[in-house]
Amino acid sequence: MALSMASPCGVLSNEEDGMAVFESTAADVGGRLNGVTLPELSIISPGLEHRPSMREKTLVKPGVARQGNGDEGSTDRVRVFLRIRPLTEGEKERGEEQGCVCVQNEESLMLKAPKDSQNMKCAERGVAQSVHRFSFSRIFGPETTQQDFYESTMKEMVRDVLRGESRLLYTYGVTNSGKTYTVQGVGREAGLLPRALVSVFRKLQGRLYGAMDLKPVLYQEVRQLDAGEVRAEEIRRDSLLKEEGGMTSRMRDGTSTWDSGIGGLSITSHIATQLEDSDSVFLEPDSLSHSGGEDLEEGVQFSVWVAFYEIYNEFLYDLLEAPPSMQPKKRATLRLSDDKQGNPYVKDLTWVQVRSAEEAWRVLRAGRRNQSFASTHLNHNSSRSHSIFSTRILHVHPEADQGQATRVSELSVCDLAGSERCKDQRNGERMKEANNINTSLHTLGRCIAALRHNQNNKPRAPQVVPFRDCKLTRVLQGFFCGRGRSSMVVNINPCASTYDETLQALKFSAIATQLVHGPSTKTRVAYILSLLREPQPHSNDSTLEEDEDSDGEEGDITMFDSDALLRAIEVLKREVQRQREEKEVLEANIREQVFSEMMEVISGMEKDFSQTLETERALLEERFEDKINNLQKSLKRYYNQEIEERDEQIVALTAAMEKRGVALAEPAPLPLFPPMALGGVSEGLAPRRSQRLASTTTGELSRVRAELDQCRAELLEKKQVLSFCLPELRCIQGQRTPPEASDALTNTANRKLVEGQKNLRRLRLDLQKLGLNLQTGERACCRNTDGERLRHALAAADGTLAKQDQTLVELQNGLLLVKADLRRKAECLAQMQMPPSATPGSCKKRGCGAGAAAGNTDNQPPEKRPFFRSFFPQRTPSRNKQGRREDQTTLYSRTPPSSPCPSGRYRVTKC
């Protein structure tokens, strides 16, 4: 039971053997099967006949463009032929014959995926079909001869070209599938091109235009050459043919190789040998017997010009530019230009006039020597470029005005390079070539798909045909846009190993079979007729009737009367206007689409950028936070360590001071930074910079600290002395009221005492300040930030100490005065207490005699001794050998400021 399920991209049906078959159908790119997206580009249904639109029906009358084989119903379709090459013995031995290509009938082909193919793997996963059916205009099996193939494909095209039409035949297929074999042939098996050339010249026998003064230029125009240009053309042709002939004879000797000048490709002698084999075009005697020139227009002569160029890595190269031996290593590239009507043409392309098939073949061979071939893993002689051989035929009316009566028709044969998997290429250059080949073939596919879309959806949502996306499609554009017709030959090989590529090629070609030709130049008459037939608001019915009856499609435009032509012009104007508006709408739509797409892309990019920025910012923040934390930690650790070291040093110094400083007996200088106190810096190792810096400041500090301690001790002592003195003085004051004469002295002593007390208070305050300064200095030292500040602090501390020293000196002076005063008072008291009879020597009990006054302390009671001694605890004057008074100094005494003693009698010792 036939189970057929229409899908957007194909038809599934059950074959006799119950296997699901995927019939390729016309569908857009990325069609879906059972909800699964299939990778097909666009494919066709053989069962779906093309339904011509109303417009097509009106434009072309049945039979106008009918071509070859009488295949009714498909006359306007682009013809796509399939040719299957036979397997070689080597391929058979490698097990390439797995029956994956089955010809069902003349038009239908079935592909069954071999077990190791990618397609089979996809089928097993349920995302693709393993069996595909394709249909073509005609399928040619491996047994087809070159002659048969020519008869069925190109013969018709040659006839059309001689009638004034333009035709293109291009071969498409994977590499090593027989494209070049089909176009050029090998040895006695001449291909389509030599056969076509022979056919052309046979038909043109006796009708050739002998002069060389008309030359094809631009897209399809003719230029009249002057005598000089004609001469130049002749020289060029002769040298090309001569060089080619010479090359051929050298080739017969066998060993030459030469560089093609591109990418180091070498054309090796085996290719030359191959060309040698096809030196002559071998044609069966009767193959073109019935192709006479009876179809040719009366009175017209023909001039045949040929050109040969290739598209290699997206560059155009003239293969006839110069004879191979004269070529520079690096060939010049050709440019593509547009003529005034916007038709693309190859600028500065070499066109050579040929007068026979033999000459044309020799030109072809000369060009072939420049072509880019290389050995690949699949084909030892693989075409690495798309090559195009163009034959332009000038239809010359000798009697008419030159230029006006000359028409140009063209037959182009394009041997496309084979599509292939880039990953199979191990050589970088081959990979690049494969990439370019695949890209241009893909663009060709897109153009064909867009054309088909526009033909099927006219005029709702037309697509832009991307002809401009690559050189190949630009060169071939005219043949797809109504200025000619194209036929496609799909070559496949039945090897199982290239099944997946073959499947893709067939899918691509399947789209082309759906294409409909646009109105050709020849059908202009029919087109005008169809325009006149369209219901016109002010049309003349009788004229229309007349036109409809007339079979004018094949006639000349002069068959119309002027009214009809004027009406046609009106219609054409309206048509132009309509098309212009259509194009404007299309352009606006495209602009809008492009704009919105661009905006989407830009906003997407913006979003991406902002996200990236955000992420980067967060990352940077995190990184820098980490760095700051690390820095903080290490600084904290460093300063803690430093503080600990300082503390240790202070403790050590304090201990050392306690041990040594108190004794006051010429202590040995303390080691300021014993090795162990320097944060564990071991002996022999240089101290750190901070430690060196600290050592200087700490030395200073220690000195200041020591001096401070010394001052403190002195002050303490003096305080004790004072506290000891004061009650005694008060007691003395309370016991006796001194005589009037002594009041002044007592008052002076009191005042001095008060001053001394004041001085003491000031001293205490100064000490506090000094302590603060020291702390500041220590802190500054610990932070290790500002040595200058520390020096200032130390200088300030020095100043304070100097002041204190001065105060001390004053205090001492004051005390000495008090002492002297007290002594006088004591004498006074003694005198007052002594009875008039008493002698000065009897005052022993009190110890206030003259001896005491003389300072003999030995006679004083023991408890009084500290009182007097305490005034000069470390400065007991002694006499030197000369009897001069000398002050004893201690190590810790400081030099007071050099101010004179207030009294002038006492001097503080300087050390």
Ligand SMILES: Nc1ncnc2c1ncn2[C@@H]1O[C@H](COP(=O)(O)OP(=O)(O)OP(=O)(O)O)[C@@H](O)[C@H]1O
């Ligand atoms: N119909 C055929 N009959 C016999 N031999 C064939 C046929 N088609 C191709 N061959 C042979 O197959 C080989 C490959 O063919 P060819 O070089 O034409 O492939 P190609 O498609 O042009 O490859 P490429 O794209 O790599 O240039 C050649 O040796 C050719 O002679």
